[in-house]
Amino acid sequence: xxxxxxxxxxxxxxxxxxxxxxxxxxxxxxxxxxxxxxxxxxxxxxxxxxxxxxxxxxxxxxxxxxxxxxxxxxxxxxxxxxxxxxxxxxxxxxxxxxxxxxxxxxxxxxxxxxxxxxxxxxxxxxxxxxxxxxxxxxxxxxxxxxxxxxxxxxxxxxxxxxxxxxxxxxxxxxxxxxxxxxxxxxxxxxxxxxxxxxxxxxxxxxxxxxxxxxxxxxxxxxxxxxxxxxxxxxxxxxxxxxxxxxxxxxxxxxxxxxxxxxxxxxxxxxxxxxxxxxxxxxxxxxxxxxxxxxxxxxxxxxxxxxxxxxxxxxxxxxxxxxxxxxxxxxxxxxxxxxxxxxxxxxxxxxxxxxxxxxxxxxxxxxxxxxxxxxxxxxxxxxxxxxxxxxxxxxxxxxxxxxxxxxxxxxxxxxxxxxxxxxxxxxxxxxxxxxxxxxxxxxxxxxxx
Amino acid sequence: xxxxxxxxxxxxxxxxxxxxxxxxxxxxxxxxxxxxxxxxxxxxxxxxxxxxxxxxxxxxxxxxxxxxxxxxxxxxxxxxxxxxxxxxxxxxxxxxxxxxxxxxxxxxxxxxxxxxxxxxxxxxxxxxxxxxxxxxxxxxxxxxxxxxxxxxxxxxxxxxxxxxxxxxxxxxxxxxxxxxxxxxxxxxxxxxxxxxxxxxxxxxxxxxxxxxxxxxxxxxxxxxxxxxxxxxxxxxxxxxxxxxxxxxxxxxxxxxxxxxxxxxxxxxxxxxxxxxxxxxxxxxxxxxxxxxxxxxxxxxxxxxx
Numbered sequence: 083x084x085x086x087x088x089x090x091x092x093x094x095x096x097x098x099x100x101x102x103x104x105x106x107x108x109x110x111x112x113x114x115x116x117x118x119x120x121x122x123x124x125x126x127x128x129x130x131x132x133x134x135x136x137x138x139x140x141x142x143x144x145x146x147x148x149x150x151x152x153x154x155x156x157x158x159x160x161x162x163x164x165x166x167x168x169x170x171x172x173x174x175x176x177x178x179x180x181x182x183x184x185x186x187x188x189x190x191x192x193x194x195x196x197x198x199x200x201x202x203x204x205x206x207x208x209x210x211x212x213x214x215x216x217x218x219x220x221x222x223x224x225x226x227x228x229x230x231x232x233x234x235x236x237x238x239x240x241x242x243x244x245x246x247x248x249x250x251x252x253x254x255x256x257x258x259x260x261x262x263x264x265x266x267x268x269x270x271x272x273x274x275x276x277x278x279x280x281x282x283x284x285x286x287x288x289x290x291x292x293x294x295x296x297x298x299x300x301x302x303x304x305x306x307x308x309x310x311x312x313x314x315x316x317x318x319x320x321x322x323x324x325x326x327x328x329x330x331x332x333x334x335x336x337x338x339x340x341x342x343x344x345x346x347x348x349x350x351x352x353x354x355x356x357x358x359x360x361x362x363x364x365x366x367x368x369x370x371x372x373x374x375x376x377x378x379x380x381x382x383x384x385x386x387x388x389x390x391x392x393x394x395x396x397x398x399x400x401x402x403x404x405x406x407x408x409x410x411x412x413x414x415x416x417x418x419x420x421x422x423x424x425x426x427x428x429x430x431x432x433x434x435x436x437x438x439x440x441x442x443x444x445x446x447x448x449x450x451x452x453x454x455x456x457x458x459x460x461x462x463x464x465x466x467x468x469x470x471x472x473x474x475x476x477x478x479x480x481x482x483x484x485x486x487x488x489x490x491x492x493x494x495x496x497x498x499x500x501x502x503x504x505x506x507x508x509x510x511x512x513x514x515x516x517x518x519x520x521x522x523x524x525x526x527x528x529x530x
Numbered sequence: 531x532x533x534x535x536x537x538x539x540x541x542x543x544x545x546x547x548x549x550x551x552x553x554x555x556x557x558x559x560x561x562x563x564x565x566x567x568x569x570x571x572x573x574x575x576x577x578x579x580x581x582x583x584x585x586x587x588x589x590x591x592x593x594x595x596x597x598x599x600x601x602x603x604x605x606x607x608x609x610x611x612x613x614x615x616x617x618x619x620x621x622x623x624x625x626x627x628x629x630x631x632x633x634x635x636x637x638x639x640x641x642x643x644x645x646x647x648x649x650x651x652x653x654x655x656x657x658x659x660x661x662x663x664x665x666x667x668x669x670x671x672x673x674x675x676x677x678x679x680x681x682x683x684x685x686x687x688x689x690x691x692x693x694x695x696x697x698x699x700x701x702x703x704x705x706x707x708x709x710x711x712x713x714x715x716x717x718x719x720x721x722x723x724x725x726x727x728x729x730x731x732x733x734x735x736x737x738x739x740x741x742x743x744x745x746x747x748x749x750x751x752x753x754x755x756x757x758x759x760x761x762x763x764x765x766x767x768x769x770x771x772x773x774x775x776x777x778x779x780x781x782x783x784x785x786x787x788x789x790x791x792x793x794x795x796x797x798x799x800x801x802x803x804x805x806x807x808x809x810x811x812x813x814x815x816x817x818x819x820x821x822x823x824x825x826x827x828x829x830x831x832x833x834x835x
Contacts, residue, residue: 492534
């Protein structure tokens with residue numbers, strides 16, 4: 083008769099634990115990184131032997147043998163890969179957007195056009211001061227547009243540096259945390275809620291890492307993750323209890339690079355995904371844009387000053403340069419302040435001569451400054467536009483990967499409600515068994 | 531397939547965000563009347579627009595130059611008209627002077643009239659244009675001609691005036707130099723100018739002999755005829771240039787119209803389509819919101835007691 087009591091008691095214990103797991107699932111239904119847990123309840127198979135030698139666990143009944151995580155490592159890996167690709171595109175898009183704003187916001191193209199047209203207007207009335215003043219104003223706005231664009235690109239570079247430093251610091255923090263989680267995983271008893279918690283933490287850290295750099299993950303039997311950065315052939319970042327650290331550096335010619343230091347060794351890191359890859363791409367784009375802009379600025383200043391030198395001012399003197407260049411090719415300022423100083427006339431032509439002004443127009447045609455500026459803007463715009471549609475596709479891929487993972491490991495409250503009822507009833511029934519056992523036993527005791 | 535509860539919420543909020551973003555973009559398109567605000571939204575159209583904008587700015591500059599040239603030519607035309615009438619007056623006086631019955635007094639009066647005509651012509655030759663420069667000036671010099679104390683007139687301007695650019699590779703002379711208009715007239719006694727011809731005639735009338743005066747009048751009459759022809763052709767040339775500018779203006783207007791049509795096609799919002807699309811988006815958005823609130827209120831927990 084004591085068996086009946088034991089069986090009832092084992093049911094009560096098992097379903098109480100099962101209810102705890104269900105409550106945990108319900109409570110964490112919207113916790114990011116939480117993986118649904120299920121209780122595994124097995125029947126206790128009697129091991130035989132004399133009934134007096136049995137312990138409570140040896141009797142028939144039910145036993146909670148473990149808490150299982152409903153996870154799928156392949157789907158999680160898919161989410162990480164898709165996330166790294168998307169993060170790379172989004173980071174690159176961010177920088178390209180900034181380049182676009184800098185290039186078109188300073189209206190370099192429009193100002194170049196009005197500069198050349200101001201020269202044309204002088205031709206109709208070479209002796210008047212107003213059109214000359216207008217041309218000098220246009221020259222000043224061209225100069226400030228060049229330098230503002232150059233400074234804008236420098237500001238983007240500085241932001242790229244700050245972002246890269248931030249990302250690297252965050253990544254290093256994740257590495258340290260993962261090493262600690264690895265250490266804890268090795269010690270924890272498997273198939274327990276505690277083990278499930280640690281595995282959740284590990285997977286969440288891996289997902290966050292993959293947004294910064296593409297990672298390659300190998301898990302051992304205990305569940306400890308070994309992480310390589312930059313794909314399967316990249317350097318090891320975290321192995322067991324030990325994590326390395328990543329550093330960011332900007333080299334000569336504005337190139338950017340990452341290095342991974344671990345266990346006394348340093349290896350170069352080439353990220354193919356995540357924020358770090360986006361940073362490399364953004365820095366390369368800024369550098370290329372600056373090169374083109376510098377070329378345009380240098381040619382513009384050289385040609386305009388040359389044309390100016392070929393002519394004669396209102397005071398019948400040779401023209402002096404309009405522009406001067408500072409420390410960088412785009413650091414341009416206007417040095418000609420006297421509107422009479424614009425060399426409109428051919429030498430010896432007289433005050434009403436406008437022969438040299440056609441030189442500005444020829445310089446405009448030959449230099450293609452406006453066309454080149456437009457090409458610079460639209461080249462970046464085309465790349466950005468293409469990149470945005472790629473990012474859209476990557477977003478869809480990632481969203482599918484997340485859906486696919488969550489369909490396995492996410493919590494559905496209706497399911498949990500059903501489980502809650504099921505386990506509650508099982509618990510109540512087991513309790514009833516205990517009561518019946520007691521009453522049955524009592525009926526024997528009351529025999530007189 | 532199982533749908534996790536948080537997935538239901540995440541997915542719905544993403545979808546609603548996308549719809550709101552789309553509605554916002556359409557709203558911006560409608561209110562700004564521009565199909566795109568950044569180059570990356572349509573790089574090809576952006577490049578074409580840049581070319582159109584540049585061409586429009588160029589044409590605005592050319593248009594302003596054309597206006598200056600037109601007013602210069604109009605002023606030249608009216609001034610040359612006055613010059614013509616002065617010369618005609620001189621020619622009439624030459625006819626009068628050729629009459630052998632004139633007294634010395636009569637000839638002296640005619641001579642004085644001729645001297646006055648020379649002064650008027652000097653004034654006309656030194657007319658200032660809209661730019662404050664001598665209308666018949668060359669490349670430099672404050673006046674076109676200068677009359678010295680003895681009454682002789684000299685051309686003081688140097689060089690030729692510059693042509694005004696009115697189109698890509700198209701230039702128009704807004705003015706002519708005094709030398710070209712008043713000088714280089716071939717007479718029986720070699721090349722001369724309008725002022726010298728009349729002054730010489732006036733001087734001949736001051737001398738006594740009526741025979742000499744008659745010969746001078748005959749020569750002056752011929753020379754003035756040549757001078758009138760030259761002024762006439764100068765006026766004709768001014769008129770032809772003005773007509774060219776009218777054509778150029780008409781061309782600029784036509785091109786501007788075509789260009790505006792191109793620009794509009796590239797850049798402007800198709801308002802009707804955008805409003806329809808916005809309406810559709812709003813309908814879908816409110817349907818999504820309604821279905822989301824229905825779905826999210828559905829829970830088995832509501833039926834457990």
